[in-house]
Amino acid sequence: MSTVPWMADAFRSNGLKVLEVTGWKTRGRPGTFEPRGVVFHHTASGRNGGSAPSIKTVLNGRPGIPGPLCQVLIGRDLTVRVIAAGRANHAGLGGPIIGIPKDSGNSFLIGVEVENDGVGETWTPGLLQTCDTVFATLLLGLRRQPAMLIGHKEWAPKRKIDPARTNAGLPTMDQVRARVTAKLRTMGHPDVRAASSGIHVVKAGDTLFRIALQHRMSVAELMKLNNLKSTLIKPGQKLKVRR
Ligand SMILES: [Zn+2]
Known part of the structure; x- marks a missing residue:
């Protein structure tokens, strides 16, 4: 411990x-x-x-x-x-x-x-x-x-x-x-990154790969978290992402 x-x-x-x-x-x-x-x-x-x-x-x-x-x-x-x-x-x-x-x-x-x-x-x-x-x-x-x-x-x-x-x-x-x-x-934190809200609203041109990268996730993780059966996404769709 x-x-x-x-x-x-x-x-x-x-x-x-x-x-x-x-x-x-x-x-x-x-x-x-x-x-x-x-x-x-x-x-x-x-x-x-x-x-x-x-x-x-x-x-x-x-x-x-x-x-x-x-x-x-x-x-x-x-x-x-x-x-x-x-x-x-x-x-x-x-x-x-x-x-x-x-x-x-x-x-x-x-x-x-x-x-x-x-x-x-x-x-x-x-x-x-x-x-x-x-x-x-x-x-x-x-x-x-x-x-x-x-x-x-x-x-x-x-x-x-x-x-x-x-x-x-x-x-x-x-x-x-x-x-x-x-x-x-x-306070001099060596690598502080702002926390996201945990939701990503899909924009025109977004791909699952790019969204995953932005939120330090794998595509598989992103698909599982959102119960996605295919990689098809559309603008305005809300995806759960890592905070
Ligand atoms: Zn409490």
């Missing part, structure tokens, strides 16, 4: 306020942990509950779900609480997405929880900037692309709504990935 013991120093070096929760470097669930990406969650804690009311829960877990429940908890005070360097119970059943196999999110994804009630509590510009920096720092540390940041609701669309948009200033996940792309460029 690998761990991510570099998180606290990396957050601090990117200007974040960090609180290292005692024991974080050795905290984690047993089992595989080979992180390749990050999941964006919110805690759904009451907005008047203070800076980090979920700290005990994310450390100790809930009935039937032992902690830790995330690797990182961002408080309402914009302090980044580093919870665990090892595997955490945060993703649950879901996927496959972005190359992460079905139901194995906890093995391959770092969970970031943000204290927000998810039912209208404002996502302030400062909080969003803190989130951008946390996500960018983790992706840079993992040498991964912005496409490897997903919302919990993208991992498990039938079960999860977080991070929920409630007209409270939270951008869409595509917008969050665009913000993180911009942040990574300022």
Whole structure:
């Protein structure tokens, strides 16, 4: 099992306020942990509950779900609480997405929880900037692309709504990935590429070969993902592509 013991120093070096929760470097669930990406969650804690009311829960877990429940908890005070360097119970059943196999999110994804009630509590510009920096720092540390940041609701669309948009200033996940792309460029990521929306609208002159190349896929992969029986495509057709 690998761990991510570099998180606290990396957050601090990117200007974040960090609180290292005692024991974080050795905290984690047993089992595989080979992180390749990050999941964006919110805690759904009451907005008047203070800076980090979920700290005990994310450390100790809930009935039937032992902690830790995330690797990182961002408080309402914009302090980044580093919870665990090892595997955490945060993703649950879901996927496959972005190359992460079905139901194995906890093995391959770092969970970031943000204290927000998810039912209208404002996502302030400062909080969003803190989130951008946390996500960018983790992706840079993992040498991964912005496409490897997903919302919990993208991992498990039938079960999860977080991070929920409630007209409270939270951008869409595509917008969050665009913000993180911009942040990574300022942080010197060696090869950052903007995440696509995952949909390619066929233009006149497009071929499956060209579309596959553009999205770093094989033609076979592209055909399978879209259940295409032939290579014939027409302008205006929407194809699922790798993000
Ligand atoms: Zn979640």
